[in-house]
Structure formats: C-alpha cells, structure tokens
Amino acid sequence: MGISNLEIGKTNLDTFAQTLMELAxxxxxxxxxxxxSRGSGRVTPFAEKYPDQIVEIGIAEQNLVGVSAGLAxxxxxxxxxxxxxxxxxxxxxxxxxxxxxSDHPVKVIGISAGVSYGALGTTHHSLHDFAALQAINxxxxxxxxxxxxxxxxxxxxxxxxxxxxxxFGKKPMPDIHAPNAHFEIGKAIQLTPERERxxxxxxxxxxxxxxxxxxSRELEEQGITCCVLSLHSLRPFDEESVxxxxxxxxxxxxxxxxxxxxxxxxxxxxxxxxxxxxxPLSIVGIPDEHTITGSQVEIFNHYGISPQGLSQNALNLxxxxxx
Amino acid sequence: MNNYSxxxxxxxxxxxxxxxxxxxxKSLLYRRTxxxxxxxxxxxxxxxxxxxxxxxxxxYNHIMNITPENFTEVNxxxxxxxxxxxxxxxxxxxxxxxxxxxxxLDHLEKHSSDFIGHPTRSVLGIEQNTGALGxxxxxxxxxxxxxxxxxxxDRIFTVMGDGELTEGSIWEASASAAHYRLDNxxxxxxxxxxxxxxxxxxxxxxxxxxxxxxxxxYAVRHxxxxxxxxxxxxxxxxPFEPGRPNLVLARTVKGKGISFMxxxxxxxxxxxxxAEYAAALLELEQAEKYLEKADGHF
Numbered sequence: 001m002g003i004s005n006l007e008i009g010k011t012n013l014d015t016f017a018q019t020l021m022e023l024a025x026x027x028x029x030x031x032x033x034x035x036x037s038r039g040s041g042r043v044t045p046f047a048e049k050y051p052d053q054i055v056e057i058g059i060a061e062q063n064l065v066g067v068s069a070g071l072a073x074x075x076x077x078x079x080x081x082x083x084x085x086x087x088x089x090x091x092x093x094x095x096x097x098x099x100x101x102s103d104h105p106v107k108v109i110g111i112s113a114g115v116s117y118g119a120l121g122t123t124h125h126s127l128h129d130f131a132a133l134q135a136i137n138x139x140x141x142x143x144x145x146x147x148x149x150x151x152x153x154x155x156x157x158x159x160x161x162x163x164x165x166x167x168f169g170k171k172p173m174p175d176i177h178a179p180n181a182h183f184e185i186g187k188a189i190q191l192t193p194e195r196e197r198x199x200x201x202x203x204x205x206x207x208x209x210x211x212x213x214x215x216s217r218e219l220e221e222q223g224i225t226c227c228v229l230s231l232h233s234l235r236p237f238d239e240e241s242v243x244x245x246x247x248x249x250x251x252x253x254x255x256x257x258x259x260x261x262x263x264x265x266x267x268x269x270x271x272x273x274x275x276x277x278x279x280p281l282s283i284v285g286i287p288d289e290h291t292i293t294g295s296q297v298e299i300f301n302h303y304g305i306s307p308q309g310l311s312q313n314a315l316n317l318x319x320x321x322x323x
Numbered sequence: 324m325n326n327y328s329x330x331x332x333x334x335x336x337x338x339x340x341x342x343x344x345x346x347x348x349k350s351l352l353y354r355r356t357x358x359x360x361x362x363x364x365x366x367x368x369x370x371x372x373x374x375x376x377x378x379x380x381x382x383y384n385h386i387m388n389i390t391p392e393n394f395t396e397v398n399x400x401x402x403x404x405x406x407x408x409x410x411x412x413x414x415x416x417x418x419x420x421x422x423x424x425x426x427x428l429d430h431l432e433k434h435s436s437d438f439i440g441h442p443t444r445s446v447l448g449i450e451q452n453t454g455a456l457g458x459x460x461x462x463x464x465x466x467x468x469x470x471x472x473x474x475x476x477d478r479i480f481t482v483m484g485d486g487e488l489t490e491g492s493i494w495e496a497s498a499s500a501a502h503y504r505l506d507n508x509x510x511x512x513x514x515x516x517x518x519x520x521x522x523x524x525x526x527x528x529x530x531x532x533x534x535x536x537x538x539x540x541y542a543v544r545h546x547x548x549x550x551x552x553x554x555x556x557x558x559x560x561x562p563f564e565p566g567r568p569n570l571v572l573a574r575t576v577k578g579k580g581i582s583f584m585x586x587x588x589x590x591x592x593x594x595x596x597x598a599e600y601a602a603a604l605l606e607l608e609q610a611e612k613y614l615e616k617a618d619g620h621f
Contacts (some may be wrong), residue, residue, distance in 0.1 A: 052472065055468065057495075057499055058498070058499070060495035060498070060499070062457075062461065062491070062492040062495055063461045063464070063492055063495035063496050063498075063499055065461075066458055066460075066461020066462050066464070066465065066492065066496065067461050067462070067464050067465035067468065067496075067499060068465060069451075069461075069462050069465060070451075070461065070462040070463060070464060070465020070466040070467075070468070070469065071465040071466070071468060071469045072465075073450065073451065073462070073465070073466060073469075074397055074465075074466055074469030074470065074473070075397055075469070076469055076472075093455055093458075094458065094461070094492075097452060097453075097454070097455050097458055098451070098452075098458055098461070098462055101443075101452045102444060102451055102452040102462075103444065
C-alpha cells in the first residue's frame with residue numbers, strides 16, 4: 001500500500017504503449033495486432049521501431065481477433081489493440097470461441113474504454129464489456145487505475161497463461177500508487193491504512209479509482225472513515241479482499257466506468273449476498289438509460305462519479321442508515 | 324442403388340494405383356465409421372460429414388504432415404475444421420490415424436464426453452475449437468502468418484462449408500490472406516450446394532464464387548472433392564501460385580456414398596433409422612467388395 005502524490009501523470013494509454021516498447025526490445029515474439037488503430041493505440045512508434053512485430057488487419061474486428069488467436073496458437077505473445085467498444089462487441093464471438101474457449105492466451109487490449117470517447121456517443125462507448133466478458137469463462141479481466149497499475153498489468157500479461165482483457169482510457173491519470181507498490185493480477189490493492197473498522201468501504205475499478213480515492217479523503221476530513229480498494233481485476237475476483245473490506249465496514253459503495261448492470265457492482269453484490277455479508281450497498285456507474293452526452297469528465301460528474309458525487313453518495317447512505 | 328459403379332480408377336496420376344486404392348478403401352472405412360457413430364449416438368451431421376470426408380482422407384493420409392507423434396510441435400502442417408458441425412468426418416479420420424482409440428467414438432455426444440458435436444482441443448489431433456461458422460479462416464490466416472514470420476515451411480489447411488460463405492468474417496479473412504501473400508494457406512470449400520434450409524443458391528446466392536475468390540486475390544482451383552485421385556493430383560502441387568493464398572472449390576455431394584442420402588437436404592443432420600442404417604452399411608459393403616474386385620482392372 002502506498003499513496004503517491006496524486007499528481008497528474010501520463011495517460012494509461014501512453015503508459016501501455018511505452019511499456020510494450022520496452023518489453024518488445026527483448027522479446028521478438030511479442031506482436032501487436034491492430035485494426036487501423038495504431039494511432040489511437042499510440043503504437044505508431046512501436047510499429048516504426050519493430051515493423052516485423054506489428055500486424056495490421058484494417059477495420060475488421062472479427063478477423064482481427066481470429067487472426068490473433070491463430071498467431072497465439074503458434075506461440076506468439078499477441079496484444080490485440082483496438083477500441084474497447086468495437087473489440088468487445090463486434091468481435092465478441094471471436095473472443096468467446098477463438099480465444100477463450102480455444103484457450104489461446106491472447107492479450108485483448110481495449111483502448112479508450114468506458115466513456116473515454118465522451119461526446120462521440122454510444123457507438124464509441126464500452127459500458128458492456130465487463131458484463132459481456134464476465135459471462136464468458138476463461139478470460140481474465142483487468143482495468144488498471146493508474147500508470148503504475150497499467151505498467152504492471154501489461155508486464156504481467158506477457159507471460160499470463162490465460163486469455164486476458166485489459167481496458168483503459170486516454171485521459172492523463174494521477175499517480176495513485178507508489179512505484180514500489182505490490183501488483184498482482186487478481187489481488188485488489190487497498191489504498192487506505194489497515195483498520196479494524198471503517199464507516200464505508202469504497203470499491204472501485206479502473207479510472208474511477210482516482211475520484212473514489214479523492215472522495216474518501218473528503219469523507220475522512222468529515223470524520224467518516226473509509227476503506228478504499230482498487231479492484232483492478234474483475235477476474236480473478238479477489239473475494240478475500242472484498243470480504244474483508246465489507247466485513248470491516250458498515251456499508252459498501254462500488255464505482256465503475258461501466259453500466260450498473262453486470263459489472264463490478266453486480267459482481268460485488270452477488271458475492272456479498274452469497275457469502276451472507278449483508279451491507280447497505282450503492283452501485284455507482286452509468287445507469288440503464290441513454291447515456292448523457294458530453295466529455296468523459298462531464299459524464300462522470302453527471303452520474304456522480306466524482307469526488308463530490310461519491311462523498312455525497314456516502315453521506316446519503318449513512319443518513320439513510322441512521323434513520 | 325449406390326453410385327460406386329462410377330468408381331473406376333483412371334490413371335491420372337503417378338501415384339501408384341495401389342496407393343489410390345488404399346485411399347479409396349479408407350474413404351469407405353470412414354463413411355462406415357461416420358454412419359455408425361451417428362446411428363449409435365442418435366445425433367450428428369451425416370450429410371456434410373459424408374461430403375467432406377474424401378478431402379480429409381487425402382489431406383491426412385497423403386498431403387499433410389500431421390501425426391500423433393508430431394502433434395505437440397509447432398513445426399508441422401496444421402488443420403482447422405471450419406465447418407465444425409461435420410466433426411464426425413474428422414473424428415473418423417483422426418481415430419484411424421491413431422490419435423485416439425476408435426472405441427471412444429461410442430461416447431459421441433454423451434454426457435461429459437470430449438467427443439461433442441463440434442471439434443474441440445480436448446480431443447488429441449484437433450487444434451482449434453470451431454462450431455460457429457466463419458471463424459476458421461481467420462484463425463488459419465493467423466497461423467499462416469506466424470509460420471511466415473518464423474520462416475517455417477508449415478502449411479495451414481482449412482475446410483469450410485459453402486453455406487458458411489455468407490459469413491462476413493470469411494471475406495475479412497480473405498482480404499488479409501491475400502494482403503499478406505499467404506501461399507501457405509489452403510482454404511478448401513466443401514461445395515455440396517446444400518445447407519440446412521435448402522440449396523445454397525436459394526438461401527443466399529453467393530455465385531459467382533470463383534470470380535469472388537479470384538477478385539479477393541486467391542489462386543482458385545476446381546476439383547471433384549469426392550475423388551481422391553483428383554484431390555491428390557491437385558493438392559500435391561501447392562502452392563498453386565507463389566504469393567497467393569490457395570482456394571479449392573471442391574465439388575462434392577452431400578451424403579455422398581449412401582444413395583438415399585445423396586443430395587438430400589434432410590440428411591443435413593438426420594439420424595438413420597434402423598432400416599436406413601442397415602441399408603447404408605449394405606451399400607458400403609457392396610462398394611468395398613466392388614473396390615476389392617477392381618484390383619488389377621484399372
């Protein structure tokens with residue numbers, strides 16, 4: 001555990017591309033496969049430096065993922081890089097059958113995930129990807145919170161024995177973790193000090209971890225104790241960390257850049273109910289409606305995925321419980 | 324009446340006649356295995372398995388370098404059964420090749436069996452799970468590209484159904500096969516002209532297929548896909564044109580080899596009754612006898 005200075009760093013997208021460049025220098029089996037998405041994926045420098053290690057497929061996501069499965073079956077370490085919205089919808093059947101079912105450890109990289117494309121609209125949003133992929137077995141699901149988690153996730157992905165989906169956005173992210181933090185796929189990272197009791201457990205994933213952590217600081221200033229988890233892996237799902245955070249807290253708030261249906265919140269709720277850990281619960285995400293238009297941050301603010309919105313949500317939940 | 328009276332062996336090819344005869348015997352053996360396993364399981368895709376089995380026979384017994392011994396290696400030929408529903412043909416060939424005991428086929432589509440109604444990697448000899456149509460070609464493109472990148476001489480074969488060709492992903496994959504000049508990719512269309520609803524041309528007309536595939540950049544060849552000698556002759560000459568992916572339009576007959584199943588849409592996935600099963604086995608037996616007698620009369 002370690003909180004860095006929350007200064008704005010690079011985008012997770014740039015971090016991903018840079019990490020891949022470093023890894024490819026020593027591993028000629030690393031391949032990047034793109035769908036006219038090398039610019040969007042910031043892998044143009046990769047393509048220039050390692051022209052033999054990039055495969056262009058054009059705007060054809062089904063073929064993109066099928067070809068990636070074939071390359072992986074021959075031992076290549078394949079990073080298939082495409083906007084999350086198209087990759088996990090247009091090519092869902094290829095992810096399900098050619099990658100997950102056929103057990104080829106392709107690294108499926110969903111760029112500009114969630115509402116990163118903001119005002120470009122629902123065609124370009126991926127608010128379904130956690131739900132869709134959680135219903136498909138044999139593909140791990142990771143949404144890194146900051147540059148540190150992104151670097152670690154990409155490094156871990158190279159030798160990951162199973163198919164893995166990693167999704168992130170394109171906005172500069174604050175550094176949440178100290179560079180010496182411990183990262184392991186499937187293990188949540190607690191951002192707050194160890195405590196026997198907290199008022200609120202805040203469990204967030206991906207780029208909503210930063211506003212969630214800031215919300216916890218606002219709440220702490222008001223004397224409300226918080227346990228904040230960066231649950232970067234939806235699969236493997238870290239039951240132990242979620243269990244402990246919930247058991248030690250009076251209520252639970254989950255936060256995600258995803259539909260409130262079928263994502264982190266649903267997963268946490270399902271786990272807690274079945275583990276007989278009953279806590280008041282608020283699932284914060286994008287509600288089941290036509291998404292409001294605007295930039296990513298405007299959409300976040302509109303739906304309360306902001307330090308103010310989340311701390312108010314916690315206060316409301318506490319007040320309701322007090323009644 | 325069966326149609327084996329036309330099964331004369333013309334000497335088209337330098338391959339010894341005896342070898343052609345062995346392949347023809349294997350085709351009959353595989354047809355017997357297919358019909359038996361489908362009858363016992365009370366499930367399966369009879370017609371499509373019978374139409375493509377001669378292609379698989381020639382690939383596995385004469386063209387491809389795939390054996391139980393080298394299967395775990397990357398450096399060999401590769402095969403993807405894109406028309407996954409015709410898995411019974413593949414099971415019959417793989418059992419004969421020694422990938423698994425033929426007795427295991429008694430478990431076809433049984434609870435917890437690895438031998439389900441589509442190919443999976445749980446069965447030794449199968450390297451890609453298929454069943455959803457239009458997937459095999461893309462995966463084959465990836466495998467062919469990997470072989471090219473690594474300088475391996477391996478060739479990647481895939482058999483697709485003609486009903487499958489309406490899947491858009493086939494055409495995405497075709498563009499990339501030509502773009503990357505994958506002359507180590509061999510796509511074979513089992514052109515039996517029937518799909519579950521009826522004639523492929525009536526369901527969705529994809530003709531002219533040769534012109535389409537040629538326009539996409541393939542070297543296209545035609546063959547009688549139920550004639551092992553023609554298949555041998557054609558497939559011994561790969562690649563057809565250096566720098567181009569290979570595409571074979573194999574004219575076949577759905578239900579081939581059992582007279583009352585031939586070219587009948589209902590045999591797409593019909594299971595023979597007891598009487599039909601007996602009649603089918605009798606026809607195959609007669610064909611085997613005919614072939615045996617044909618010895619020396621080529």
